[in-house]
Amino acid sequence: MDQEKVNILLVDDQPAKLLAYEVILKDLGENLVIASSGREALEVLLKTEIAVILVDVCMPELDGFELAAMIRSHPRFQKTAMIFISAIQVSDIDRLRGYEMGAVDYVPVPVVPEVLRAKIRVFAELYRKTRELERLNHELEDRVRARTAELESSTAKLRESEQRRSMAISAGKMGSWDWDWSSGDWMWDDGQYRIFGVDPDSFEVNPANVQALLHPDDVDQLRKAIAEFNKGTRAYETEFRIVRPDGEVRWCVGTAAATVDERGRVVRVSGVTVDITERKRAEERQNLLAREVDHRAKNALALAQSIVRLTRADEVKDYVNAVEGRINALARVHTILSLSSWQGAELSRLIDEELAPYSLGDQIRLEGPEVQLLPATAQTLALALHELFTNSAKYGALSTRSGRLAIDWQVEDELLTLSWEESGGPLVMTPKSRGFGTRSLLASVESQLGGQAQFDWRAEGLLCRLEVPLTRKTATAGLGKFDTGGSAELQRASG
Structure with a gap:
């Protein structure tokens, strides 16, 4: 070279x-x-x-x-x-x-x-x-520096790992144990005692006492682990439940490893127990949430299907507008329920959402207490209110600047009574037959909510009274029968 x-x-x-x-x-x-x-x-x-x-x-x-x-x-x-x-x-x-x-x-x-x-x-x-x-020399110094940094990093990670282990043990989330296979003597650390909820000063660690703390359905896991080690297995892991002396059930995951002598016989088994109760509960909540989401999605789809299937109109444009209006009403109440994690919706919020597109100012008066509706009740009542607002805007008091609308509600003995009173609009005539809008409103309140809907077609304006039980849970099985009527008309006539 x-x-x-x-x-x-x-x-x-x-x-x-x-x-x-x-x-x-x-x-x-x-x-x-x-x-x-x-x-x-x-x-x-x-x-x-x-x-x-x-x-x-x-x-x-x-x-x-x-x-x-x-x-x-x-x-x-x-x-x-x-x-x-x-x-x-x-x-x-x-x-x-x-x-x-x-x-x-x-x-x-x-x-x-x-x-x-x-x-x-x-x-x-x-x-x-x-x-x-x-x-x-420079290369050697660089290698020494790199090795020193590596050792420092490894030491820091080891120290951090030990700190995490100490924190986990002190928090009662992890414990370690040792079992002399020959003599049957057990050794538990403080974390193990905390997980099982027993006092180190009074609890004697032996197979009988440990088995007594296992959930009856999981006792076989201990027998299976012993059998596996006798067959030559060197490591074993399983999930099991314990029942603390105070009756609380905790989920744990146990990992064990065997030490053998020169002839391959097990002489000692050591292991770690980790309390995974919170994780199990989180998994249960997640599964419950998944089932709830599935239920809500099916519920919403059933409502949407009913809207599309039962809406009627003479013109394609009218049909599209009617379907869009009702789907939007369903979407608005869905948003309200999502914000409350599907715990419910306030009646005043539903009314405000339906009022938002009209910007009618002082034409409308609202009065009533705060009422929290169940999710199913909120969905169905939102569609009923949508029908009332749509018809009033097309044919009733909200179709003219002179028209007025008063909405009052009250609750007594878990029964919501809502009054819808129009005045100052076009002359109203009693319809000869129920339109699709009337039938949809009656179906939603009576069939779905178990309430009542009464209409009084006064000449000066429609008067509607809705009575809705607040404690009854809406049956989803009948959603396919929900009539959301084609034309939003309530058979108004102007003269």
Whole structure:
């Protein structure tokens, strides 16, 4: 493998000498850098990494000694090798001065090429080895730093893991135990006692007492684990329930590992118990929520299906508008129920949602207490209110600026009574037969909610009275029979 070339600086004020040095040192295969004065040599040193400096002692301006002193004063060049060339006889005092200034060797003139090449080769190789050692040292330091950081990280993770374990044990979520298979002796830590809800000072840990704390349906799990270890199983994990002395049932997951002797017989079993009651309860809540969502979705789809199937209209546009209006009403009440996590909806909120599209200002008066409706009741009553508002806006009091609407409600003995009274609108005539809107409203209140709906078509405006039980849960089985009538008309006539 080719060695990396190093830079050798040749410093002399005479071009002929510089050329001679180049010829002599060319065979070394290194990079030769030329400087014709001390100042030029300093400029080269600041820009280039130099391995060896070959400098003439006798030069104008800066001689070799002065140049060497200036070079050595710079921290970067304190270890750079310098060889002096002298054309005069150098005394011991001069040699001592040269060494003090930083010279590492002398070469007299006339220069013997082999000697000069040998000296330069030695110092160039020394420079290369030094740089290689520095590189290896840096790599070693990097590896040491990386390993140290890795160890620190591993220690931190181990410490954090131990802290989490301590926190889990202190919180009663995890415990460890040890069972001597031969003698039957048990050892529990504090966490194990806390999980089982027993007092370490009074509870004796033995197979009979431990089995007495297991849920009757899960006692077989202990027998099965013992049987598995007898068959040669080395590790076992299972979920089981315990019944604390106070009667509380807790879910746990147990993990056990066996220690065997030289003949493969089990001599000790150690394990960890983790209380997973909260996780189990969360899973139960999630499953319940999934079933509830499924039920609500089917309920909403059944209502939507009834709306689409039973809506009637003479024109396609009227049919689309009627279906969209009723689906939107269903969507609005669904949003209200979702915000309450399907706990229920306030009656005033349902009415406000139906009023929102009309912006009728002071034409409408509302009065009544806060009433919380069950989800099924809220869905059905929202559609009934939608029918009343739609018909009033098309044919009744809300169809003119002079019309007025008063909605009052009250609750007595879990019975909601809602009064709808219109006035100031077009003249009202008693219909000869019930329209689809009337039938849908009656179906929703009477069939679905078990209430009553009464209509009084007075000439001055419709008077409707709804009575709805608040405690009855709507049966979803009859949703397919829910008549949401095609035309929203309540058979109004203007005259």
